[in-house]
Amino acid sequence: MREVAVVGIGETKFGSFPDRSLRDLVSEAGNKAIIDSGLPKEKIQALYLGNFNSSYLCGQSHMGALVSEELNLGNIPTLRVENACASGGLAFRMGMMMVATGVYDYVLVGGVEKMTHRETEVVTSALASAADSEFETALGATFPSLFAMIANRYMYEYKSPREHLAMVAVQNHDNALLNPDAQMHKKITVEKALTGLPVASPFTLYDCSLITDGAVFVVITTSEIAKSLNQKRPLVEVVGSGHAGDSIQLALKKSLTTFSATVDAAKQAYDMAKLRPEDINFAEVHDCFTITQIINTEDLGFFEKGLGGKAVEQGLTSIEGKLPINPSGGLKAKGHPIGATGLSQIFEVTLQLRGEAGERQLKNAEIGLAHNIGGTAASCSVHILRRR
């Protein structure tokens, strides 16, 4: 396998943009990434696009072809990758593997989602389609309710306080205040998070990630080619990649409080990178709900089981902490444009490794991890990026 590097990144601001089309979002982020790479467009040989549900939310399928046309990439092969909320991370893995195995030298990977123009119940239904339609959604389960059930079970098994969930929201909101591309720029308190609009007990609105319009693109090539580009910035290599699965139904999961797909994908990525959890300096961790971040930080090997919430309380995961989690603001406060989210994480990790993250730049950013799950952790991708 050849070594792979991220040589270009671009994203739109995340938010609610009623006047912006899918094409408009794609055009901004895609062109930014290509310009950032310094490569001529003609070099791009293939496109992998993470997109969850524009078929339902925008009446637009066949997104790969739409994007290559919008970006004037010529008649290159394209593929839309759909794996619920892990669509972006897995589009990245597909592109990375194609470069690593020598099929292509230059690949554009992107993600886009436009969500905020639809009514809340329509978006809720769209999101619920990531669960099982016959055995979960038909019974009235919403996506928040599935993770809310996970949260209730977690708090029961580990006797952990409800406040820990709120602290995740507070911390991610704090981080997003330093991210100009973030959707949410609002400081909140634990009390406010606890008393927000009830969504699915124990969750209030503040336990849930945002409904977001946005697009993110990255350009990848081999490390060898990347070095020859003479970019005046550190080389960012993809040193580890993992992809694992689990049952789509919550009822068939062995445990609700450990995500086996995260454990398995992380192991693959750590093994490939020849690194251990303690080598990771910071991570973007999938926080579709507050409990999700807590469980995933444990399953990635950062904290002992049952202590992920305590780590947030102790400040270990803050920007100044020992292991910053979601310096971007995460899905909670930067935003969650579903198909673009995995790329949004790669964008943040790359930016931090380059030392270009501005006010939220981490002091120690040599090795970063991006973790993306789909459904109730029925799909997972983990990537480890390293500055060279």
Add this chain to the structure above:
Amino acid sequence: MSDAIIYTYSVIDVPTAEFVGKTPYAVALVEREDGSRVLTRILNYTTGTKLEIGMRVLECGQDEKGNSLYSLP
């Protein structure tokens, strides 16, 4: 008709399009005597009904998809 135990639950206030007007309603994962778990709705839940992990529930019918529905005794 058989007993089961609430393994975990959530009361939904923001529903999908198909369940607008039916909130709040309770969904739960219940564990049956054979150890298998199944997602269900707790039919006789109303605002203020106390739900807890470990509570006993009774199978009380099926929805049109054949999913078992449960209620508190």
